[in-house]
Amino acid sequence: xxxxxxxxxxxxxxxxxxxxLCEPTQVLSDVLRNNLNLTxxxxxxxxxxxxxxxxxxDGALVCACLVLAVEVQDRDIETIEGVAKEGKLHPIxxxxxxxxxxxxGICTPGVVIASKALLxxxxxxxxSEVRYWLAGNLCRCTGYDKxxxxxxxxxxxxxxx
Amino acid sequence: MPSVHYxxxxxxxxxxxxxxxxxxxxxxxxxxxxxxQMKLGIRQPALIVDIKHIPELMEFTLGDQGxxxxxxxxxxxxxDHADVRRIYPGFVEALGLIGSSQVQxxxxxxxxxxxxxxxxxxxxxxxxxxAMCNIIGPSGTRTVAVENFNTGPGKNCLxxxxxxxxxxxxxxxxxSSDAYLRFIPRTEMDIAVAGAAVAIRLDAxxxxxxxxxxxxxxAPTALLVPAAAAALVGSKLDDAALxxxxxxxxxxxxxxxDKRGTAEYRKKVVGVLVRRxxxxxxxxxxxxx
Numbered sequence: 001x002x003x004x005x006x007x008x009x010x011x012x013x014x015x016x017x018x019x020x021l022c023e024p025t026q027v028l029s030d031v032l033r034n035n036l037n038l039t040x041x042x043x044x045x046x047x048x049x050x051x052x053x054x055x056x057x058d059g060a061l062v063c064a065c066l067v068l069a070v071e072v073q074d075r076d077i078e079t080i081e082g083v084a085k086e087g088k089l090h091p092i093x094x095x096x097x098x099x100x101x102x103x104x105g106i107c108t109p110g111v112v113i114a115s116k117a118l119l120x121x122x123x124x125x126x127x128s129e130v131r132y133w134l135a136g137n138l139c140r141c142t143g144y145d146k147x148x149x150x151x152x153x154x155x156x157x158x159x160x161x
Numbered sequence: 162m163p164s165v166h167y168x169x170x171x172x173x174x175x176x177x178x179x180x181x182x183x184x185x186x187x188x189x190x191x192x193x194x195x196x197x198q199m200k201l202g203i204r205q206p207a208l209i210v211d212i213k214h215i216p217e218l219m220e221f222t223l224g225d226q227g228x229x230x231x232x233x234x235x236x237x238x239x240x241d242h243a244d245v246r247r248i249y250p251g252f253v254e255a256l257g258l259i260g261s262s263q264v265q266x267x268x269x270x271x272x273x274x275x276x277x278x279x280x281x282x283x284x285x286x287x288x289x290x291x292a293m294c295n296i297i298g299p300s301g302t303r304t305v306a307v308e309n310f311n312t313g314p315g316k317n318c319l320x321x322x323x324x325x326x327x328x329x330x331x332x333x334x335x336x337s338s339d340a341y342l343r344f345i346p347r348t349e350m351d352i353a354v355a356g357a358a359v360a361i362r363l364d365a366x367x368x369x370x371x372x373x374x375x376x377x378x379x380a381p382t383a384l385l386v387p388a389a390a391a392a393l394v395g396s397k398l399d400d401a402a403l404x405x406x407x408x409x410x411x412x413x414x415x416x417x418x419d420k421r422g423t424a425e426y427r428k429k430v431v432g433v434l435v436r437r438x439x440x441x442x443x444x445x446x447x448x449x450x
Binding site for chain 1: 169
């Protein structure tokens, strides 16, 4: 690859102002992991099929592997590192643990980000709605039943039930 | 990915300069096709022009004239609009079938159209809703009916320097509705083996007075099928009319055999989808208050 001038990007990650230099071809997942050392966002397929790199971009759920890092100038990014507040797990994280809904853990950060986005939009989803919403989050070890139950359970906690 | 230059113009005039000044340029909307194609080495643009900072590309209004949809507005934004879902249920369900929730956060109807996949889910639904494409380019603006936009697999009618700015979808007449169905071997996250969109209008006695039928993934582009629509008009969508419409859709198709299905299978199933989509559209009209 030819040498080219890097682009300076200022953005907000998990509420904190943040700056980095990147190549125009670098995707956001790459910059989060390798420039900003936020390795909670996982890299799976790198083509937008597996959901392991799910992050929130200005409130929209996206795959960070399908966002160019240069696109995030003046945007607001939320990653898995920003989900637990003051050392306290988010209900989704807590319920994934209680349901033993993870094994290798590679899909888990993406599942947490995507489930949180769903429950914030639709606080009381049906099982079917959860399954369709998470269809883009592939898990190759646990299977999906425990994940779905954990998300439904987390919804109940968030509704105060 | 080989090196590439990135620009994010904030006006159509700025974008036009970038597009006309470079022969190897690609427009970036949501990137859910382009970035994958670049990673796979299928496309290697020297310049990427991000159009999401141009106000006209992000307009999203529902008014007396219908839906005005900037070409880069994401599927998630459309899907979250309750009135748009209610008025264009078939279009919204088709757009919502593209990729995952994550892909929906970025993909757009305009991008789905410009990418020109024969299997693009939202395109047949745009066709039955009489969508018009607003294009701007070096020689001014022009408007193209969506059924004339794509010219072949991966090919559209945009000339060098032209941008699809927005899509206008007129309001449906009273007692009208639409539906889109596709067949995939899974329940989610797949590409259509065949797809069908139907929009119909019924009079007070349930007789169909207007219809549009479009099919996807069974020809080089999505295709309007006037003969299938004609089979529905004047009927109460009885079995004979539905069978005639299904046969017309199958006859109009010219599918290929590939890993997703054989040509024979696609020809058969696209007719079944037309029949079922028509029944859903009818049920939606009957459910209107």
